[in-house]
Amino acid sequence: MxxxxxxxxxxxxxxxxxxxxxxxxxxxxxxxxxxxxxxxxxxxxxxxxxxxxxxxxxxxxxxxxxxxxxxxxxxxxxxxxxxxxxxxxxxxxxxxxxxxxxxxxxxxxxxxxxxxxxxxxxxxxxxxxxxxxxxxxxxxxxxxxxxxxxxxxxxxxxxxxxxxxxxxxxxxxxxxxxxxxxxxxDTKSRLQEWAQGRGLASPKYILVAEEGPDHNKTFEMEVRIGNKSYGRGIGSNKQSAEKSAAREALVSLGILEHN
Incomplete structure (x- = not known):
């Protein structure tokens, strides 16, 4: 155009x-x-x-x-x-x-x-x-x-x-x-699509660590597909940590470039 x-x-x-x-x-x-x-x-x-x-x-x-x-x-x-x-x-x-x-x-x-x-x-x-x-x-x-x-x-x-x-x-x-x-x-949905497209289990997000006072906590989440870990992410809440973990997984898979 x-x-x-x-x-x-x-x-x-x-x-x-x-x-x-x-x-x-x-x-x-x-x-x-x-x-x-x-x-x-x-x-x-x-x-x-x-x-x-x-x-x-x-x-x-x-x-x-x-x-x-x-x-x-x-x-x-x-x-x-x-x-x-x-x-x-x-x-x-x-x-x-x-x-x-x-x-x-x-x-x-x-x-x-x-x-x-x-x-x-x-x-x-x-x-x-x-x-x-x-x-x-x-x-x-x-x-x-x-x-x-x-x-x-x-x-x-x-x-x-x-x-x-x-x-x-x-x-x-x-x-x-x-x-x-x-x-x-969109990192979580893209990882979900990748797993589904290969007949794998849906990604699961597991809390690895939780640190800091109630008003300023930091969460670390790990994303696993089946028994394999694909990435970890840190965030100020569980949702942002999950997105970060999904992004790390997509980078490791070569779907996204590392910043």
Whole structure:
């Protein structure tokens, strides 16, 4: 996939100082203002307005257009495909399982809501008064849903190249940290998959040592598959020590590189 433009090509925040806090007296940004701020390709704002319209707004404004739920449905599918292709080209050496987990992390509800906050999407949401007072402009699920609707509208209006151009700067900002977290969080499941793929018993984690006072304990865990020890790890709690032990096992097996 060719790169369409860099982070400099997308004005992430209107102030350049990060996301703003949304209070109930924030004036709603029009679809046209939103599009101009982010340099989106819309010149007809019907689809974009629909993408920014929550069903609570329709409940209080009977003349309003359709809400964004159908666009949300479409945008969800578009994001899955676009991010999958992007990862396929970005990491040509990674197996299907790794790519699947990375995609899941990049299109997770929390991550999409973070993208929405990054572009101050809450400023442009058309919400009912009750939803505004309940903090809807900052609600994670609502921001995620609206971000998906925005992608759906962008896809219908300008096609996949426009979606790629909009998403790539956002993805590039987070993919490295997500990759590192993915490696750290996924060591136990990767070791489990390795064992299962070879018909071996599931890894078992055994407490080897526990030291220190209650408020500052250190745990050492050993991971065993069958009767064989594959690695040990130390952590401030049993879970982190288990992950460390699993990572040590993956390093010893040549699946991960030693840091």
């Amino acid at each position: 060719r790169k369409l433009f860099t982070l400099d090509g997308l004005r992430i925040s209107s102030s350049g100082k990060g996301p703003r806090t949304m209070t109930e007296d924030v004036k709603t940004e029009s679809a046209e203002q939103f599009s101009k701020r982010l340099k989106l390709p819309f010149t007809d704002f019907f689809l974009l307005t629909r993408a920014l319209t929550h069903r609570s707004y329709l409940n209080e404004n009977k003349d309003a257009i359709e809400d964004n739920e159908r666009l949300e449905f479409l945008g969800d599918a578009v994001l899955d495909f676009m991010v999958a292709e992007w990862l396929y080209h970005l990491f040509p050496e990674k197996p299907e399982g790794d790519l699947t987990r990375l995609r899941a992390a990049l299109v997770h509800t929390e991550q999409l809501a973070n993208f929405a906050r990054k572009i101050n999407l809450g400023l442009a949401l058309q919400l009912g008064k009750g939803e505004i007072q309940a903090g809807g402009r900052e609600r994670t699920t609502l921001l995620c849903d609206t971000f998906e609707a925005l992608i759906g509208a962008l896809y219908l209006y300008a096609g996949m190249p426009a979606v790629e151009a909009f998403m790539e700067p956002l993805l590039l900002e987070v993919v490295d940290s997500i990759l590192q977290n993915h490696i750290a969080e």
